[in-house]
Amino acid sequence: MNHTPVYIVCSPRPLVGKTLMSRLLSEFLLLKNGAVNSFDINLREPSLLDYLPAFTETADIDNTFGKMQLMDRLIVDDGVAKVIDLGFHAFDEFFKMCEEIGFLKEAARRRVVPVILFMADTDRVSARGHEVLRDQIPPASLVTIDNEYVVRGELPVAMSQGRMLYIAALPAFLKTYIDRLSFSFNDYLRHEKDSSAELHQWLRKNYLGFRELEQSLILQKS
Template identity: 75%
Template sequence: MTATPVYIVCSPRPQAGKTLVARLLSEFLLLKDGKVVAFDINLKEPSLLDYLPAITETAEIDGTYGKMQLMDRVILDDRVAKVLDLGFHAFDEFFKMSDEIGFLKEAARRNVHPIILFLASPDRVSARGHDMLRQHIPPSQLIVVDNEYVVRGELPLAWARGRLLSIGALPTFLKTYIDRQNFSFTDYLRQEKDSSTELHEWIRKSYLSLRDLDQQLVLQRS
């Protein structure tokens, strides 16, 4: 029986491209499955809720009640993929909570499969965060995202040892275009007739990378 996937998109620092990846993943899953539930755990705007309000709920982990509410939804085996856009301010607290409640073991018991998508960034804070996750998350469930807009050049060896998901860099003027809150990746693919445009190719390539990742994870979850 295939487990319900829970994607946790995270970084311990701001401006790593986390919400962009959460948007891409949420729209891809919505296109593929027809349904997805996203959770926005952010303090600052713009956040996932601003881009995808129809499928996104806000969540807080500052108090016990908020943590219980979030975990009750996330650990539900309902065959609907979940995407968590985990703000940098909540990074340490979320994984501390996960360790304290035995989240990974409980998820496995309930046929839920968490996948951590960690945004790589060339700084000490990110390196420490990645090291911490490697100590607690099985390699098959920890995926480093190489966002080429943030990471210039090759990833350090320590980052590239495990599973990787690469997101290509866009020119600044196109990055500004997709940062508009009413922009939809899927709508653009459907409406733009010229499939040779740089943005069309970038979205298509990103979706294909996510499709490949999803297929690998389906085999892993089965």
Template identity: 70%
Template structure:
């Protein structure tokens, strides 16, 4: 039995594809495992709760009570993978809390595997925030998401120090299609019989990418 993974999807910037990444990962884990627990720490709609209401609950890190409630739910080795869609407004406060409580050491003690998925951008705030995380978190627990719809070109050099996963850009009409609240990635795979379509291949590639990530980063119990 493997340790329980906790995926924390984060960025100090809005509109970089953070919730899209959380949706993809949440649906992949639900398809693979039959269950997933998602936590939506966002101010604006639409958010993860709107897309995956059956497996998502809201959370906040504004005060001590909210922080402890969230940590009590996610730092537990219960075999159910967790996904946290961390709003940009909560980025600094969340990682300040992680540093104060010694999140990585506590997670290790409880057989939980936190994985930070940092959704990249090329602005100064993103570079500075990534550098801070790189110094606080072990390199093997920090992954960069290169959303090609946002990052049009090379990543900032500092971000290439970590493992990089790339979300290929979709044409605008397909991007609009998947942004609908009623859209399901897994539902599309099941309903669309033509596996050669661009969207079908895009979803399958991303699911495979997350499968490989889990296999390589979640410690196995001996």
């Protein structure tokens, strides 16, 4: 069965790697499928739109019109994967809206598969946010991202019991390198011939993780 995935990258806290994850996932989908629609719901700069302007658009959920515009785009089964970089300021409002309009049920009816990628942290705000999602999102649709750059040590038990995706930390000089607005992960893969390079290995491992996640969705819906 064909389906259209909608990946929602989120956290109730800033500076946990949401935009980096959204960039990685968007470029993976672009490389694999030739197309992706990405949405930027952020206040901070730089944001996903700054990195990937060719296929990213801003979205606003501060008013009813903006919410309707976004949801109309997300529930279309057009075969083009969607990625949402959900700013921390919009976390509560976005998932409150999803619950009020029955987004998950409507998505299932239209063969759209939402996947929530929660960027983990060890503070109370993150714990509360993860608990809210566990109450609202089916376990198969909630993936906790263990970003080593942010979480240095063990995750809280409640976050480590469901589906997980691990992102290794890069050395500071490589982190600075990929944080440049002009940097493209796919361009790097095309031009870097040394597959043993640390960044090359890191990127391939992350893309493999996305591929396994995508395949699990296919099996889940087949």
